[in-house]
Amino acid sequence: MKKYKNKGSLLLSVAICALLVLACKKTLQPQVLSELTPQNFYQSAGDANAALITLYTPFTSNWGSTDPGSSGGTWFAALYNADARTYLSHSMINTDEIENTDQDPVTGPLNDFTWGPDTWSGTNEPNYYKISYVAKATDIISAINASSAVPANVKTAYIAQAQVLRAWLMWVLYDFYGPLNVKTNEATLSDTAETPRLSDTAYVNQMINDLTTAMPNLAPSYNNDANNWGRVSQGVANMLLLKIYMKKKEWAQAQAQAQTIINMDVYSLVTTPLIAGQTAYQSIFNTSANPEIIYAAPANLTSPNFWPQVVLPPDYASAPGLANEASGWDNEFMPWAFYDKYDPADQRLSTILTSYTNTSGVIRNRANGMPGACPLKYTNLTPNNEATSQDVVIFRYADVLLSMAEAINEQSGPANAYQYINPVRERAGVSDLSGLTQTTMRQAILDERGRELYAEGFRRQDLLRNGSYISTAMALGKAAAQPYDTLFPIPEAVILQGHGIIAQNPGYGN
Secondary structure (H helix, E strand, O other): OOOOOOOOHHHHHHHHHHHHOOOOOHHHOOOOHHHOOOOOOOOOHHHHHHHHHHOOHHHOOOOOEEEOOOOOOEEEOOOOOOOOOOHHHHOOOOOOOOEOOOOOOOHHHHHHOOOOOOOOOHHHOOOHHHHHHHHHHHHHHHHHHHOOOOOHHHHHHHHHHHHHHHHHHHHHHHHHHOOOOOOOOHHHOOOOOOOOOOOHHHHHHHHHHHHHHHHHHOOOOOOOOOOOEOEOOHHHHHHHHHHHHHHOOOHHHHHHHHHHHHHOOOOOOOOOOOOOOOOHHHHHOOOOOOOOEEEEEOOEOOEOEOHHHHHOOOOEEEOOOOOOOOOOOOOOEEEHHHHOOOOOOOHHHHHOEOEEEEOOOOEEEOOOOOOEEEOOOOOOOOOOOOOEOOOEEEEEHHHHHHHHHHHHHHHHOOOOOHHHHHHHHHHHOOOOOOOOOHHHHHHHHHHHHHHHOOOOOOHHHHHHHHOOHHHHHHHOOOOOOOHHHHOOOOOHHHHHHOOOOOOOOOOOOO
């Protein structure tokens, strides 16, 4: 198989910058912790903030950074970068939503469901090794709490953010691997002995405890606070709780959690365009910190949003309404079968490219060589550049409404669910749903989530919750897909190092 693609000299220079610059704005700019000595570290709120900011590193669009806490200082991609190795792409490529035909060592097994315990390691498996950041979060929580130089109100605010980030890291790991042997007890941080994986109950309770404990000490949101945009808030903590309850199919708790976010009266569905000449849906992804966004990874040209480049073809020259963006890499596209799930009048299609003029002046489209649509999502592109500075949207209010509809339908059928799914459809310019059974509403919600949340990293979760992840893979011709592929394997190196203490996920041996 071929080696991982070289994305070009500009990308290399951007990636080098990304190693040095954290993708956060203003007060979230990084400080080099190695310059702080034992004599001056945590001697001020600034020192505590410097430590806290390191925990935000995985939640950026950064192409990668060196993690000194794991694997000998190995370079890892951030969770929400467009690279195929990341949490974002791993949550889409193995579904019906996004296809990537590369057969390199990372993407090939992901496409074909041929992964195993020894398939990915080191920089090719950056997601599992974020477990080190859980320990880092525990250490920082302890250190901030122990500092006598940090004002009490600052302590509580920073510790709350660290708790949310720890829970978020645990959620990412849980989503892919199930419960792991994370370090959340400061008293045992320095222990080197391997420990067993936590029980599912203990692991989930730890996430919930972190989020609920942090909640009172968080700001409701930062949508109107440009200096702190990029920090986690009550909105983020509530959203993570919603994700946990939805994954566990604890429908009553999920409904209550969605209602909590609605009752915050902070977020709302954007129903009129925020940018002239765009649809309301399109403008959401081109307007930072708008009322629909609960959290986005702040992006700039040193830690950019590469998603458009991943989906634009290598021979791209121009398309109506788009800037003359640099030719793309064409790693990923939306299969036509998924594209056909949209009503032709659906305004969400304004963010999906189905035709373009190539560098030879030829118009390419479905009938002329395009293997699938280009799911751009972000359309305010920077002319002749391989990156865009549009924030990478991670959580937004439309997801809350669709989750509420699903939680209600699973408990009592569709009667009270329409009021939450139909506003999302109305914003898209398609007709309201009515007259459905619980079963047909279940499918309608899955389809609506696919159309609304495409390329936002939720399709794998949605198919798993729906019970159709493996059957969808089989229908797509992924003959190697097995029932146990609902979790990824623990890397073989971790199992060997654990000497039998760390259990492998079922189906992958031990």
